[in-house]
Amino acid sequence: MSRPHPVYVGERFSYLTVIETGHRKGKVPSSLCRCDCGNEKVFRNTNLRTGYTRSCGCMSQKLKSMVRQIEADPGCRVVSLTDTSHNANDCIGSGVRLPRGMSSAAMI
Numbered sequence: 170m171s172r173p174h175p176v177y178v179g180e181r182f183s184y185l186t187v188i189e190t191g192h193r194k195g196k197v198p199s200s201l202c203r204c205d206c207g208n209e210k211v212f213r214n215t216n217l218r219t220g221y222t223r224s225c226g227c228m229s230q231k232l233k234s235m236v237r238q239i240e241a242d243p244g245c246r247v248v249s250l251t252d253t254s255h256n257a258n259d260c261i262g263s264g265v266r267l268p269r270g271m272s273s274a275a276m277i
């Protein structure tokens with residue numbers, strides 16, 4: 170038995186808000202979540218807890234196209250999404266120039 174990762178209705182994991190618990194994916198405890206884009210999907214609790222799942226999948230698609238746009242712009246560079254130490258005027262992995270002081274972690 171793996172360690173349980175309970176999640177609760179109303180909890181938020183990045184773009185996902187838990188709207189119903191008690192689901193199962195196979196034998197794995199899971200929860201129904203609503204993504205900020207409007208999609209509703211069942212995710213494994215452990216993936217929500219560990220941050221593995223942060224959106225219904227819409228964000229990774231959006232990020233990929235954004236990264237492609239950045240790479241096409243020689244004035245920009247793609248840095249790690251978790252790297253918050255660089256100058257805020259640099260382009261970050263999310264593909265937008267962040268206002269000074271805004272955390273890149275907030276973008277995903």
Ligand SMILES: [Zn+2]
Binds near residue numbers: 206207228
């Ligand atoms: Zn979504």
